[in-house]
Amino acid sequence: MPDWTHELPPLPARPARILLFIAMAxxxxxxxxxxxxxxxxxxxxxxxxSIELVVPGADPIVGVDRIGPAYASWALTRAIAVRRPDLVxxxxxxxxxxxxGLGIADLVLARDTMFHDARVALPGFDAIARAHTRLSPxxxxxxxxxxxxxxxxxxASSGSSLDATDGEMALFARTRTLAKDMELAAIASVCAAxxxxxxxxxxxxxxxxxxxxxxxxxxxxxxxxxxxxxxRLAEAAPVLLTALRxxx
Ligand code: SAH
Numbered sequence: 001m002p003d004w005t006h007e008l009p010p011l012p013a014r015p016a017r018i019l020l021f022i023a024m025a026x027x028x029x030x031x032x033x034x035x036x037x038x039x040x041x042x043x044x045x046x047x048x049x050s051i052e053l054v055v056p057g058a059d060p061i062v063g064v065d066r067i068g069p070a071y072a073s074w075a076l077t078r079a080i081a082v083r084r085p086d087l088v089x090x091x092x093x094x095x096x097x098x099x100x101g102l103g104i105a106d107l108v109l110a111r112d113t114m115f116h117d118a119r120v121a122l123p124g125f126d127a128i129a130r131a132h133t134r135l136s137p138x139x140x141x142x143x144x145x146x147x148x149x150x151x152x153x154x155x156a157s158s159g160s161s162l163d164a165t166d167g168e169m170a171l172f173a174r175t176r177t178l179a180k181d182m183e184l185a186a187i188a189s190v191c192a193a194x195x196x197x198x199x200x201x202x203x204x205x206x207x208x209x210x211x212x213x214x215x216x217x218x219x220x221x222x223x224x225x226x227x228x229x230x231x232r233l234a235e236a237a238p239v240l241l242t243a244l245r246x247x248x
Contacts, residue, residue, distance in 0.1 A: 004112055006133040006192035011141065011199070014246040015087035018051045019079055023072060023092050023183045024065045026226060028055045030234035031091055035241060051241060054079040068160055069115075069186035076190045087244065088198045090187050091233055093226065094156060094179035095164075095211075095218055096204030097172060103204065104225050105232045107151035108179040110135050110200040111142055115185045116168050116177070117159035133188035136197035145243060149201065149236045154178040156202050158185035162218050169212055180208055201240055203229040 096102035118129035206221030
């Protein structure tokens with residue numbers, strides 16, 4: 001029995017319509033620029049060839065980007081209904097784990113994801129809440145992409161918080177988590193329900209274990225490293241998308 005609950009469909013050899021999901025406008029701008037995507041007239045979408053950018057956008061009341069799993073599910077489900085993609089790609093920032101050898105601006109290609117803050121002591125419901133999902137690229141494709149991108153391959157886990165609890169830190173160590181974000185497991189759950197393939201590349205803005213041990217807090221490291229990490233993601237984006245489009 002595999003150790004994940006959902007296994008996403010394999011990558012299409014030549015996808016026709018790719019949805020690129022990015023949680024924050026500040027993350028999306030350099031990546032969209034590197035890919036030559038134009039910002040669309042109607043908010044939060046832009047199109048170039050077969051790549052469509054999906055960004056949940058700023059909340060009209062609070063005025064900040066709608067980060068987190070709920071808005072990721074909302075924006076992605078809507079975009080899928082309208083655009084009918086045959087591949088979903090997620091790029092964005094994440095906390096990384098120094099104990100796993102990661103540093104600021106390093107890249108992590110997700111092999112699998114889950115909600116690390118889901119705790120439900122009921123059979124079946126525990127698996128649904130945890131939503132442990134194997135992403136689409138085969139082991140061989142993950143290795144080839146990781147070599148091309150200079151990325152590590154492994155578990156990128158999601159939750160609703162930027163910081164981490166002691167219990168979550170123990171889980172991260174046990175599962176050898178490489179990266180921690182706030183959207184990927186939600187995106188993967190939508191893809192599992194819609195039977196859509198998914199690839200995700202994360203860039204490290206902060207070190208979770210350093211912050212938890214009393215070092216620079218995640219939110220401060222995030223702000224300090226955001227531009228540098230997004231530049232690294234933007235550099236990787238054309239390489240990733242070219243490979244996924246079967247053009248190399
Ligand atoms: N906008 C805020 C911080 C948002 S950080 C500010 O400027 O301070 C949260 C975003 O970055 C989420 O979209 C999440 O996916 C990602 N992220 C980066 N580091 C993270 C971490 N250590 N834990 C969880 N999410 C992280």
